[in-house]
Every structure is written in structure tokens, then in C-alpha cells.
Amino acid sequence: MSALIERKTGDRQSIAIETTDAARFAASKRRLTAAQRRWLTDCGFDATPGTFALIADESGKLIRVLVGVDTGDVLSSLGALPRTLPEAVYHLADEGVPKDTLQIALGWALGAYEFTRYRKARRAPARLAIAAAELDVLAPLVEATTQVRDLVNTPTEDMGPKHLADAVKRLGKAHKGKVREWVGDELLDANFPTIHAVGRASHRAPRLIELNWGKTSDPKLAVIGKGVCFDTGGLDLKPADGMRWMKKDMGGAAHAIALAGLIMQAKLPVRLTLLIPAVENAVSGAAMRPGEVITTRAGITVEVDNTDAEGRLVLCDAITYASEQKPDLIVDFATLTGAARIALGPDLPALFGNRDDLAERVLAAGREVNDPLWRLPLWRPYRKMLESYLADMANSGASRHAGAITAALYLERFVPETTAWLHLDTYAWNDGDRPGRPRGGEALGLRAFFAFLQQRYS
């Protein structure tokens, strides 16, 4: 953390950053010397969002940085700075715009990230010093985002089902939560047939990981994440370009783990159950075949129409298990469908929910914390697309229409009507480098859900 943002001290050694826009820049020129004005003119600085200019005093010492910001997108306006400004400690000048230093500092910290497990950092990031109270709010969010990015960026060989279990165990240790798991055939004995079926082809055993934390008298909250550590598609094998990035198919698990960490760190008054079905959707002689029928934990029989629609299979038994505890709310995160990306693109996760008021509140929370989501409908008539000719339902159908919706409708079948449920179909990834959004694993919807849960439970 100290590498990204740090606690502001009385020491004025740090360099001022003045966030500005065209109008303010014109007005603020009065505060500059003639030489500094000339320098800025010669550099062509006009406060365009995303640009910056360095200002020196008469001795040539760097004393101030002017940064053009788009007040409508503060996160990305500041996101490039930690990797472009000279390595030093900076602070935000009082004259800056907008006044929301939390969002500015968040953009800074998100942009400072680099995944350094397999190679050295290209450079040390410039650091931003902020007030202690702001750092207390921000540090957990930055840490959680970093955790999601690191988990997702880690290749499958180093991020298999067991590694996800290790991550949950570390979390349990840190917050005195109880962790248990069912591994391999234990899944069959304990009646988690779909998780076993999806993961049984891999040389690394499938597992269901559970963490419990909090007072049993508090409202029960279940957080579930799709932990498909690699999705080959199974026997319905993905083509090479569709498989290339499928190490990220545990992105939902990464979100769920990070959210659980935030909940426990904030000591939200909930009885938390974190559930991670962790598998590899692999190909081998033991692989589940298209056309097989699985009797799910709920007793609903499912025909495997497509082995590549595996996410909903591992999630459905976890959802059934969660609902047996009669929770106040179930939330699940999953890189569930390509169709959600076709509908909303990579940056907007698709939100589904069986309670309109709750879904609306998550959307509102997302707007408040600059972590946008978009809602798609649980359009019941499309259930028809999941009809099977011999089982209660199929895991996919002949039509690719409304793929994100039919996947959500599949999951909804496993949620009792009396249980509130929210489902996020997220991409968990940045295809390219953008300011504040480095290429690779990304947390999308994490801050929105945490803000929503804080509002609901405190």
C-alpha cells in the first residue's frame, strides 16, 4: 500500500498536485510567475483531461504539477500519473478540482498497480500522500482490488482449485473465520454432484470451499463466486482464441473472496458464508459428456446440453447449499457468459436480481462509488430456451439469444422465491491498458456491492 498512497504527514517535502480544468487553469495563471506562465505556454499545456505539466521554482526545483481532469471521470483522469510522474511523494493542492479527494486518490492508487509476480516492476510508482482518515477508507478498497487483479492475473498452474482454497484459508486466518472444504469424491458423498461433474476431468481435484464468519444471531449473507480456474469448454472444446484468457474464469471467485475480506475487515454485522466452487473445466476420458443428466443437489435434473456452460453448473449446487441456511441475501459473482459482454461490453457487469428494490440499490451504490453496473431482466418467458426433452431443464439451449439472461434464469431456478438473490455476470478483465485500468484482471462491481452491503447492514 505504501507504494501507492500513503499517510500525509506535516512534512512539506512532497510536491503539490493541482487538479484543474480549462476555466480554472486560466484563472489560476495569476498565481504563477512570468517564467512559469511562459513555460506552460511553450509546453502547450491547456488542462486537457489526462495531460499534466511540471512546474519548477526559480532554482529549477520541481514544486508543482498541474493536471487536467475530467470532473465526470476522475478515476481515469488521474490514473496514469503514478507511472508517468517522476518518482517522488506528492500531495493534492487545496486549489484542486473536484474536491472529492477520495475519488482522486482512488484513481491514483488503481493506476499504480502492476502485477510483479513474474517480473520486476518497470519502475517505482510516484506516491500520493493523503489524510489519514481518507487513507483508512481507501486502503481496504485498494487492497481488495489488488487482490482481485492478482488472483485473476495469476496463470492457472499457480491458481488452481487448491490455490483458491489457500486464499480463503488465509482470509479465514486473518479474520478468525472457519474454513472447510469438500475435495474430490467428498463432493459426491456430501451431495454436490454438479461441482464434481464439472471438475472431475482435471488432474487437480474439484472442491467446494466454505468460510463462515460472524455472529450466528446476525442476518445471514451468502457470497458465492464462480471458481473455474480454467475453462477449456470441456468436450465442447472452445476454439483457441476463445480459450486464450480462460485462466480468468475464476474472476467471480476473486470478487467473492475480496468482498468477503472487505466485509470482515469492516466488521459488518452479518453472519457471512463465503462459498467458492473451485474446479478446472478440463478435457479427459473422465470428462462429463454432452447429453448427460445430472441430478443436482436441489433434486432438479439437468441435461448437459453444452459442457462449456459449466459456470451455472458449479454455481447451482452452491446456491442450493447456501439457500438451505435460509439467508437474508445471496449474492453471486461469475464470469458466466460471453453474451453479457456482447450486451454491455467489458466495463459494465450485468446485474440480475429477484428483488427490484435491492437491485436498484446496488445500481445506485455503483453510481455513488464510480463503479457502474447495468441491470438486465430475469425475463421468465425465456425459460423456454432451457427446456430439455428428457430432464427438468438443460444447462443451455439451441438459441444463443439472450445468453446472459438464460444463464441467470438457470441460476434463478435454484433460488427459493423467499430468498433475496443478486447475481453479477462480470468480465473481471481489462483487454487493454487504460489510465487507472491496467491490462489484465480487474475488479468490476466490487466497490458497488461493498457500498450497497455497508448501507444495508450498518
Ligand code: BES
Ligand atoms: N467462461 C465462459 C464465459 C465467458 C467467456 C466469460 C468469455 C468471459 C469471456 C462460460 O463458461 C461459457 O463458456 N459460456 C458460454 C455459454 C454457452 C455455451 C451457453 C458462452 O457464453 O458462450
Ligand code: ZN
Ligand atoms: Zn464455459
Ligand code: ZN
Ligand atoms: Zn466458464
